[in-house]
Amino acid sequence: MLAWLGATIQAVSAGALRDNPGRSALALLGVVLGVALGVAVHLVNASALNEFTLAVHSLSGESDLTIRGPRAGFDESAYPSVARLAQVHSASPAVESDAQLAGRRESIRIIGLDPFRAAQVQPRMFAAMENTVTGLFDPDAVLLSPSAAEWLGLNPGDTLRITVGTATVALKIAGLLPPGAYRQRIAVMDIAAAQWRLQRLGRINRIDLRLRPGTDVENFRRTLLPLLPAGTEAVTPDADIERSAELSRSYRLNLDMLALVALFTGAFLVFSTQVLSILRRRTQLALLRVLGLTRPALTGMLVAEGALLGMLGSTLGVVLGCALAAWVLKHFGGDLGAGYFRSVSADLQIAPAALAAYWLFGTAFAIVGAAVPAIEAGRRAPALALRAGDEEEGLNRLHTTWAGAGLIAAGLLLTLAPALNGLPVFGYAAIALILLGALLLMPRLTTLSLRRVPAWRFPPAMLAVAQLQATPRQVAISIGAIVTSFSLMVAMLIMVGSFRQSLDEWLTGMLPADIYLRAARGTDAGFLTPEQQENIAATPGVVRARFMRSRNILLAPERPPVTLLARPVDTTSGNLPLVSAPFTLPANAPPAVWISEATADLHGLHVGDELRLPIGAHPTMFTVAGIWRDYVRQTGSIVIDRESYIRMTGDRLANEAALWLAAGNTFAELEQALHLRLGAAAGIEISTSRQVRIESLALFDRTFAVTYALEIVAVLIGLFGVSVSFSAQALARRREFGVLRHIGMTRREIGMMLGCEGALVAALGVGFGLALGCLVSLILVQVINRQSFHWSIDLHVPWLALAALASVLVVAAIGTATWSGRRVMTGDAVRAVREDW
Amino acid sequence: MLSIRNLDKSYRGPGSRLMMRGISFELAAGEYVAIMGESGVGKSTLLNMIAGLDLPDQGSITFEGTELTTLDDNARTVLRRDRMGFVFQAFHLLPHLTVAQNVMLPLRLGGAAADKSARMALAMLEAVGIAALASTYPRELSGGEMQRVAIARALVHRPRLVLADEPTGNLDADSARQVLTVLREQIVHGTGAGILVTHSVAAARTTDRTYRLTAEGLQRCEEH
Amino acid sequence: MSFEDGGFTRLRIASRSRRRLLALLGGLLATPHVHGQTNRRAAPGTPYAQVLPGTPLRFPRDEGSHPDFRTEWWYATGWLESARGPLGFQITFFRTRPELKLDNPSAFAPRQILIGHAALSDPAQRMLQHDQRVAREGFSLAGASPDRLEVWVDDWSLKQEGGVLRARIPARDFQFDLTLAATQSPMLQGDKGVSRKGPQPASASHYYSLPHLRTQGTLTRAGRTEILSGTAWLDHEWSSSYLDKDAAGWDWIGINLEDGGALMAFQMRTPQGGKFWAGGAHRAANGEQRVFEPGEVDFTPLRSWRSPRTGTEYPVAWRIRAAGLTIEVTPLMDDQENDTRASTGAIYWEGAVRALRDGAPIGRGYLELTGYWRRLRL
DSSP states (O other): OHHHHHHHHHHHHHHHHHHOHHHHHHHHHHHHHHHHHHHHHHHHHHHHHHHHHHHHHHHHTTOSEEEEOOTTOEETTHHHHHHTSTTEEEEEEEEEEEEEETTSSOEEEEEEEOHHHHHHHOHHHHHTOTTTOBOTTSTTEEEEOHHHHHHHTOOTTSEEEEEETTEEEEEEEEEEOOTTTOOSSEEEEEHHHHHHHTTOTTEESEEEEEEOTTOOHHHHHHHHGGGSOTTOEEEOHHHHHHHHHHHHHHHHHHHHHHHHHHHHHHHHHHHHHHHHHHHHTHHHHHHHHHHTOOHHHHHHHHHHHHHHHHHHHHHHHHHHHHHHHHHHHHHHOSOOSSSTTTTOOOOOOOOHHHHHHHHHHHHHHHHHHHHHHHHHHHHSOHHHHHSTTOHHHHHHTOOOHHHHHHHHHHHHHHTTSOOBTTBOHHHHHHHHHHHHHHHHHHHHHHHHHHHTSOOOSSHHHHHHHHHHHHOHHHHHHHHHHHHHHHHHHHHHHHHHHHHHHHHHHHHHHHOOSSEEEEESTTSSSOOBOHHHHHHHHTSTTEEEEEEEEEEEEOSSTTSOOEEEEEEOOOTTTTSSOBOSOOOOOOTTOOOEEEEEHHHHHHHTOOTTOEEEEOOSSSOEEEEEEEEEOOSSOTTOEEEEEHHHHHHHHOOOOBSEEEEEEOTTOOHHHHHHHHHHHTOSOTTEEEEEHHHHHHHHHHHHHHHHHHHHHHHHHHHHHHHHHHHHHHHHHHHHTHHHHHHHHHHTOOHHHHHHHHHHHHHHHHHHHHHHHHHHHHHHHHHIIIIIIHHHHOOOOOOOOOHHHHHHHHHHHHHHHHHHHHHHHHHHHHSOHHHHHHOOO | OEEEEEEEEEOOSTTOOEEEEEEEEEEOTTOEEEEEEOTTSSHHHHHHHHTTSSOOSEEEEEETTEEGGGSOHHHHHHHHHHHEEEEOTTOOOOTTSOHHHHHHHHHHHTTOOHHHHHHHHHHHHHHHTOGGGTTSOGGGSOHHHHHHHHHHHHHTTOOSEEEEESTTTTSOHHHHHHHHHHHHHHIIIIIOEEEEEOSOHHHHHTSSEEEEEETTEEEEOSOO | OOHHHHOGGGSBTTOSOTTOSSOHHHHHHHOTTOOOSOOOOOOTTOOOOOOOTTOOOOTTGGGSOOTTSSEEEEEEEEEEEETTEEEEEEEEEEEEOOOOOTTOOOTTOOSOEEEEEEEEEOTTTSSEEEEEEEEESBTTTEEEOSSSSEEEETTEEEEEETTEEEEEEEOSSOEEEEEEEOOSOOEEOTBTTEEEOSSSTTOEEEEEEEEEEEEEEEEEETTEEEEEEEEEEEEEEEESOOOOTTOOEEEEEEEEETTSOEEEEEEEEOTTSOEEEEEEEEEOTTSOEEEEOGGGEEEEEEEEEEOTTTOOEEEEEEEEEETTEEEEEEESSSOOEEEETTTTSEEEEEEEEEEEETTEEEEEEEEEEOSSSSOOOO
């Protein structure tokens, strides 16, 4: 008896799979895609981060402590005084510079080392250097890491041209660094050569220290700090890694979350598949109960089906994810678009723990998705289920309205919570709760809104409305599938659209001039000398020239450096996009600086606060006169009036110039004139403000490309969900279609009926999705974005794009519904009518 | 009005087997006949071919002068919708439509106005004796009531031919008797022609004449 | 930080040929007592001073650094008496001036490279212990004074202090703090301090020795400090010339004789093992000095020892005939092999030896044997 029952259970379970392999396959695909995406995104990020960690380790070697200064470096006199401290075993000074490649947009990091000293803290790097270095003392000699050589397509003996200031410096590639020592793209020079050739005489950027055995690193660090020049810090290599990892952490978390959304949508697919499959088999299941299957056993059987789906899908997903990650790393590198790991060429790091976690996630999500209807199925009275027309009854028990409302309320409360550890964890939790709550509200909302649908005269439409009104809970599942994916898409669209629009407006405000000129883009080796500045300003065709100096300074040792921008400030004309209320400096307050939102957030500063900046010979006090919006410098920036800056520091160099074109002059003419006047200034890059804008927006789009890709997958999974539930219902309604055919409905009319149903379901789903999406986008913009990146965004709803997407979704749903009905109708109506259950 | 000549039909699918061969049959207006036969002999298939839901391999089916086998699916559907009515063993009411809505459906599909359809449906329900149930849903009805609704739906548009497939198969004897009576009344009163496929000799007796479908063909039973 | 794990001197500085076994720095470590050849590779704008015969040495000025020359070293070797018997020690400071474009104004410009090398021969250890330090001159972290003997690399130093030499060598496995006091006047090698190294007249060095240095001080090992005393020998030599490419290696001794005399002898060998060039001098206790012609010096191997680590066979005992003097030298311990493949790329033998005449001890000193592992090519 038991064996027979077991066989029956198997038959019922396997039959469900066999009956609708397509639907099970779709649910499986949903899980596979969700898990694969999660795994891929995680692995790519983890590999890049791991690579980055390795890079930091290979750069700092076995050092116990690294003294690090701003980009412009600190005075080299710190080196002997630190090296002579009794606790210091060895001290290795270094010059670091991101030098722009001549004639290219990219830059390469050049590290100037004293090989004798470096060997004491980085033995491994030098151990493998046999026969690779010829003449490192030659001031033009440079060694490339293998990845840099490959990237640049250069070999030993070739010339590496970089831009220093506005001149081009040719360096001779004397050899390659050992393959194991550095995987990132770097060039190594002798420290003396680097100081000379990169115009860094007298300055160094870093000192790596190995301490004598038995020295307490933390104690020593504290005694060391007062001896260090202003603007430098002493950090352990781990702190260094931690700080750098922190920079990209929010972005990585964002991607992980998006991947999880895909997984969540996949789980919802399992849920809807199981709900519908159980509905379809309700009489079979009731029969099993009648035959003696206990309630827990029945529930277990149904959960096991979901678990099987989840495990299979997760396994395939993990494999697919690894392959996807390997492919991405091979073809696009470890950087997922945001530029945090630009110079890292990573190998795939398979992290078994992470893979296991995603496998468990996928399986658990699928089990939960299956458990909800399974528990319900177990509870149902078998006798009732044996009666026909019980489909909807079966769902009546999913009383979820109050739970849904509660979850949404809890989610809204969570949005008030601050960032945890610098991460918007509660923001994400809020979105998850609100999403889940909305799904739970769906049956109620569906019932309410279907009641309001007017009765249509057109018979197929009338039938469609009657069908939907009669089965609100089944409809709610379809709607839920749409809402899940569409709301997230809407939210992301609004967030990204708002961000893009805000950036666009910001760029317009920040780029008032016609032409921008900068020395060696994005690096710290390039600058314009005062003579060059005069020369530029005096160029015919230039009506007005404004110069800006930027450099990095350290505000707090445990925080990344902040960019100091010395430029003319005119708060009245709005050339600084202030977000704070106007502020009048008190009479005897220190001079004004304007800090970016990130600086305010990260360093806890407010308007009116006083702030000590390590510029000039001695740290000087300033007053925060305003907070401005800066979309460029995520670690914070501080604007100071250039006149005051020059007065305090004597630093008359500039990195950028904004030029206003005289009437009647063209950009091309001026560009040529500038190049002529500045002579062999290969390092000067001249662009129109339009070019800068286009370029910035292109960079923005590249950053969000991965986000778009993830969204599309989530939407695809959502459409799978719609398709699954439609095709499930179409199957369940085969007999009904048969009857309608008997009564005299044409195939076309039935198709139209299904199309109407699809349109209605999609319209409702899109409507709810839009509302939910707007809510979620508010959380993304106001909570998550702000906590992650510390800049504000003005809300702009891209209505046109949303309308287009909504229509696409509705059309897709109509298509899916019609298609699934057509598939069912190809089987003959006659047999369908005779099927008696 | 209905003329069937030399109808051949095989099962489709693997090992296709000849189901019926050389079936010929004539039905005049006003006739109500029963077709009996063993399970699986093809009674329902024959009915479906008459309704234009299925096509024969060979032979012709002429309904009121129209050769069904030459029509396309759409034309056959329209013909069926306008001039035929169907009653099933399992009633096959649409569960999410009320009784009245179920009955109205053929009229609405045929393009009749809603109010006219409603009036006609109500009249029809009156005729089958369940006007009081018009606004209830099928799941609230007994089997006999459901079959009355089905009969009302099959006859509401005054079809020329009513096709009933085991209409009493799911009913107790009492209900069956009542349903058969209603069916006969309605066919004889209004439409004129009807075919009742049944296992039940008692049911067959309510018709004018009985045919037996076997592997050899369709023979008229004289004992009736 | 050591050479062993570091290997920084594999940086082939200013080398034309990657095949060169010993680069500039490595060559210095392995060829302290021999120069050869004219300077073929001096870069334009980097004029090295040349050794000119007849240039008189002046003290204490010439005890200091001569930065215009390519290479220079202060090479102290000696014997110390410990409670458990005699120990050998070697403390060396090298200075080398790389071929550079001198116009780099950076304070880090490698104008001079300073190297400290120290070794301890303790028969109880059965093996030589040694350690190195290398740095470029500058920031007062490493340097050599041109006025008097003062040379240092980080906390390693050798300097004139109150009329005596003070050597502080906190090496990894042992820490020396020694004073070396002169008991005799400087012994000028070659022709009044100009020592020929090969058939080419340009191949020469300025070279003087301080034999019979009374040595006292402490040796700390594993936290235990011993007070020691003994006798040492200091070589100070500077030159801009290199070893002839036809030479494959060399053998050198410097012996403090018990009678108060001092003996230095060297021979350079051809790849076949024959004598390529030779020289040396004997100074009697009364100060009478006899300088040897190349033909007057013969090295005859008596006994060989094979290194279990490298398989190299070294003639660790010799009969040396120098003019009328014939002595035999035997090692304090057989294994005084310096394996510096990881740093200089060379393996050589350098260690404390006893000098015997007719089987009777007549002095103690140091022996250096190079070019036995592989042919040395400079």
